Structure formats: structure tokens, C-alpha cells
Amino acid sequence: MVHPKIIPLVLAGGSGTRLWPLSRDAMPKQFLPLVGDYSTYQQALQRVGDRELFVEPIVMTSHDFRFFARRQADELGMSATIVLEPLRRDSGPAIAAGAAVARLRDPDAIVLTVAADHVIADTDLFFAACRTALAAAARGHIVTFGIRPSSPKTSYGYIRPGEVLDVDGARAVAAFVEKPDAATAERYVADGYLWNSGNFMFRAETLLRELERFEPDMAQAAQAAAATANTDLGFVRLDADAFRMSPQKSIDYAVMERSDLVAVVEGTFRWSDIGSWDAILDVVDRDASGNALRGPVTAIDSNDCIIHTDGRLIAAVGIDDLVVVSTADAVLIVPRRRAEEVKHLVTLLKEQRRTEATDHHRCHRPWGYYESVDAGQRFQVKRIVVLPGERLSLQKHMHRAEHWVVVHGTAEVTCGESIRIIHENESVYIPIGAVHRLGNPGKIPLELIEVQTGSYLGEDDITRLDDVYQRS
Structure with missing residues (x-):
């Protein structure tokens, strides 16, 4: 039987506080290079980049992370449909909405959900498991990937495989079990239980039909949010009013632990959800x-x-x-x-209201990033990097003046009615209240030093008059 190609659904909207101080709310772990040279999100995109098996992925993320998701895909030369969740509702509504978007693309879509913050080694073994799961999903099963344990972990949920099914390599799920204590985990490993990876494959139609059985409000909200989504700067923005009507529930509780269509395919590849710093040792x-x-x-x-x-x-x-x-x-x-x-x-x-809990020293923005170099009572020094082709909003400040010194690249500076090109070792002064904008018209990153002076230097002293990123 010739099966259709798989639509990957990459879930990239979560946060990872257990990996602080590297992972923080402002830049969570999936967009960071925790293992290797690429972020785990980029590794997930690369993993589903084989166009003989997969088609262009759908990425589920939030409004705050939309530009990170697009930029890191662009860095790989990959395209993706980036779908924005209006608010967090756990994995159930996110996967349901992703399945609804996939079904709008292809009524017969078979979807593979992958978490952007997981690490999977042994790509050939991963592909082999996907092909087995594809055959099972085509027959109407909702497949979960169970990982052969390397040790009796207490930080993972487990799956007890059941009877052999009509697809070679797939078995029914006899039971899902919660995270065990150490003694129970040892027994599970001895008895052939598998780690529950939280990655799935299914026909979009099958999953949505099961959701209508068990969680009709979730199914209705997800499908309505996808059907009435709009496009904003190239992102697919789910309808907020429809999406918020969904109950907040994981896909495990919504479907996987209730449906009689669930199957498990064993993955022998190395896998970690990097749920804590200790888990790093499993994959490096x-x-x-x-x-x-x-x-x-x-x-x-x-x-x-x-x-x-x-x-x-x-x-x-x-x-x-x-x-x-x-x-x-x-x-x-x-x-x-x-x-x-x-x-x-x-x-x-x-x-304790420590900003280090949520924000990085390097503050990322859609146009690049900035970081503080020094600060005093009436001054602040920042290093600003603007990516090629990007520009900041047209803005003004009521309480501070700014002095910019270009140290690398070329800057296009709007100040009042004037537009100037500023090169390396040149500077420009922005008076208090002046309408201004900074852009990078060049082919290399623009780096400059900004010296702020004034009675108030907070980030909220910005009045945006025009913004290509449509920030309020």
C-alpha cells in the first residue's frame, strides 16, 4: 500500500522553567542550542525535513515566539506554516487545532506531532518508527511512540504494551501509567514497559472524531478556531474567541487514555524530553x-x-x-x-520579583536583540544588534535622549524629517521627543552602542507611531 506523506505538527509554544537560568519565559528552551549547534526546535524541523516521507510542517506556537519560530526556520532554509495559539490551553487544544489546520490542507492528512523541546538521536531508527506508525495510522489507529527504556527513570510516564495489532510492529496499549517511584520503575522496565514520549501519529479525521466523542467542546472550539483563522504578517492566527471556549486539558487525558483506537509503536532511538538539567546526560x-x-x-x-x-x-x-x-x-x-x-x-x-527569573540579560526582539552594558542614575549603555533587512519601530521617548555609535555594519537612521546612512565609527544624536527609527539596510548584522541619558530610562517610555511587526 502506498501511503500519503506525513504532515509534521511541531509543538513549540511551551516554556521550560526546570532548565533555568538558560531557559526563561522570554526565551524558552526549544529555541536554545541545548545540545549541539542548533536549537531543539531547529533539530525538530531538520528531523522532519526528508521530503520523501514528510511535507512542509505546521508549527504551533504563541504570539510572543512567532518571529523566533520563523527566523530559526529561515536559518535552515526551511518553510513552515506557523500557527499562533491565542492562549495556552495545554496539549489537547493545541494538537486538536493543528489537526484541524492539517485537515483543511488535506482531508486525508496523516499528522505526526513532535515536541520542539525534545531531543531524538539515531535518525534512521526514528524514520523506521515513523514508517511503522504511518502504516498503523492509515488503518485508523492513533499511534503513540513508546521508547525502550535505557534505565528505570522516575521522571517519565510509562506505557504497558498489549496485544499485537494488524500492523507489524504496532501493539495495542494495555495501560498508561503515571510517573512511578524508583522500585516501581525498576519493575516496569523488567516487565517490558515503555517510556511515554508524548509524540503521536494519526489521521487528522480520526483524532477529531475521537475528540468529538470524548471532548466535544474541545473539538468544536479547535475546529472553529481553525476555520475562522486569519493571516497576519504571514502567520496563521487562530480565532481567539473560538479557541478560548476549549477546556484546558492534555491530549493524554482528552483522548489517549480513553480511546480504543490507541496503538503503540516502540522507538529504539535515543530520546529525551530534557525536562530537567539531569536529563541532558541521556543525549550528550x-x-x-x-x-x-x-x-x-x-x-x-x-x-x-x-x-x-x-x-x-x-x-x-x-x-x-x-x-x-x-x-x-x-x-x-x-x-x-x-x-x-x-x-x-x-x-x-x-x-521575589527578580527579573532574572523571566528575562534574559540579552533581550530578544523581532528585529534582533539588545543587552545592557552599564547603567547609572541618569544613564544607560546598551549593545544593540539589528539583523539584515530589519528595522525598529518609528518611535519617540518623552524622558530620554539617545546617542548611537555604529561599530559594525551600516545603519539607516530616521530622525525627524531626516533620513541618514551611518557607517562604522560614525554616530548620531537623537534628542528627547524626536521621532526616530533605526534600520539595517545592509547584508550583515548591524551592531551599535546606544548611550541613553535622561530622567527616566524604562522600556515603557516608548511611543510607537509605526511598526512593521504590528506591536501595540
Whole structure:
């Protein structure tokens, strides 16, 4: 039987507080290069880039992350339909809406859902599992990928496989079980249970029909939101009024644990949801002492540690089983066995109103990014990078003046009625209240130093008069 190609549905709207301080609300883990040179989102796109098996993916993300999703796809030379969720409603409504969008593209669509923050090694084994799942999905099964355990993990849910089905390599699901304690996890592994990866394949029509059986409000809301979606700057924006009518529920509770159509295909590839820093060890290469090191790190007589730095040298002597993570504005030190507790630490930091809990030192924007270099009572110095072809909003400030010095690239500067081209080692002054705009007309990133002076230097002192990104 010749099967249709698979429509990948990449779920890229979540956050990962357990991977703080690298992952934060403003830039979550799926858009960061945690393992390798590409972000896990980009790795997910590459994984479904084989056009003999997959077609152009659908990416589900949020309004805040839409430009990251598009830019990182562009960096790979890949196109994707990027669908924006108006608000978070857990995986059930997100997958339902994605399935509805896929069905509008192709009434017979077969959909593979993949999480943008998971790491999967062994691509050939992943493809083999997808082909088995494709055959099962074509026969009307809703397939979940179960991963052969490498150890008795207590941080994953498990699947108990049941009877063999009519597709070679697929079995019924006898039971889904929650995260176990250590002794139970050991028994599960001995008895042939599989890790529940949370990745699925199904006919869009089949999933939506099952949702209509078990969660009719969710099915109706998702289909209405997709049917009345609009296009905004090339993004597909789901109808907010329709989408918010959906109950908030995971796809596991909505369908997978209730449907008699669910099957499991075993994946023998290496997989991790990178739910905590400790999980990094499952998918990265270690040194001779069992350490996973990233960045400038020198370790002596240290074993089974995760040490990650964004640039500052970390030198370690005589430490074991620790997680050490250094960024520009925060350092995390935690025993590996307590890595899951980082989530509670972030909650405490938020209660203390620490901006480091949610925002990075480098603040990303649709046009590029900026980072603070120095600040005082009436001044602030920033480093600003504008990507080629991008430009900031036309704006003015009521309380500060700005002085820009170009150090790399070429700037197009609007100030009042004047439009000037500013080159390296040249500068321009923006008076208080002047209407201005900064753009990069060149082919390389524009880098400049901005010196702000004035009585108030907050980011909310911006009146936008025109913005290509349609920010309010």
C-alpha cells in the first residue's frame, strides 16, 4: 500500500522553567542550542525535513515566539506554516487545532506531532518508527511512540504494551501509567514497559472524531478556531474567541487514555524530553569522567557533572554529581538528584520579583536583540544588534535622549524629517521627543552602542507611531 506523506505538527509554544537560568519565559528552551549547534526546535524541523516521507510542517506556537519560530526556520532554509495559539490551553487544544489546520490542507492528512523541546538521536531508527506508525495510522489507529527504556527513570510516564495489532510492529496499549517511584520503575522496565514520549501519529479525521466523542467542546472550539483563522504578517492566527471556549486539558487525558483506537509503536532511538538539567546526560557525549561539559570549562577530579557556561570560564576541582550553569546574569548550582527542584526555585525568584527569573540579560526582539552594558542614575549603555533587512519601530521617548555609535555594519537612521546612512565609527544624536527609527539596510548584522541619558530610562517610555511587526 502506498501511503500519503506525513504532515509534521511541531509543538513549540511551551516554556521550560526546570532548565533555568538558560531557559526563561522570554526565551524558552526549544529555541536554545541545548545540545549541539542548533536549537531543539531547529533539530525538530531538520528531523522532519526528508521530503520523501514528510511535507512542509505546521508549527504551533504563541504570539510572543512567532518571529523566533520563523527566523530559526529561515536559518535552515526551511518553510513552515506557523500557527499562533491565542492562549495556552495545554496539549489537547493545541494538537486538536493543528489537526484541524492539517485537515483543511488535506482531508486525508496523516499528522505526526513532535515536541520542539525534545531531543531524538539515531535518525534512521526514528524514520523506521515513523514508517511503522504511518502504516498503523492509515488503518485508523492513533499511534503513540513508546521508547525502550535505557534505565528505570522516575521522571517519565510509562506505557504497558498489549496485544499485537494488524500492523507489524504496532501493539495495542494495555495501560498508561503515571510517573512511578524508583522500585516501581525498576519493575516496569523488567516487565517490558515503555517510556511515554508524548509524540503521536494519526489521521487528522480520526483524532477529531475521537475528540468529538470524548471532548466535544474541545473539538468544536479547535475546529472553529481553525476555520475562522486569519493571516497576519504571514502567520496563521487562530480565532481567539473560538479557541478560548476549549477546556484546558492534555491530549493524554482528552483522548489517549480513553480511546480504543490507541496503538503503540516502540522507538529504539535515543530520546529525551530534557525536562530537567539531569536529563541532558541521556543525549550528550560525556568525557572520560562522565561529565557533560559545554563552553569554556576545565574540570579536575570531577565526576558525573553537568557544567554549562555561556562564556565565562568555569574551573571545577573535586566536585561530583552537580549541575553548574553560568549565564551573563545568573549562576545555578544544584545536586543532580535535585535538578527537578529548579522549577520551585524559579517560582521563588518570581515571588521575589527578580527579573532574572523571566528575562534574559540579552533581550530578544523581532528585529534582533539588545543587552545592557552599564547603567547609572541618569544613564544607560546598551549593545544593540539589528539583523539584515530589519528595522525598529518609528518611535519617540518623552524622558530620554539617545546617542548611537555604529561599530559594525551600516545603519539607516530616521530622525525627524531626516533620513541618514551611518557607517562604522560614525554616530548620531537623537534628542528627547524626536521621532526616530533605526534600520539595517545592509547584508550583515548591524551592531551599535546606544548611550541613553535622561530622567527616566524604562522600556515603557516608548511611543510607537509605526511598526512593521504590528506591536501595540
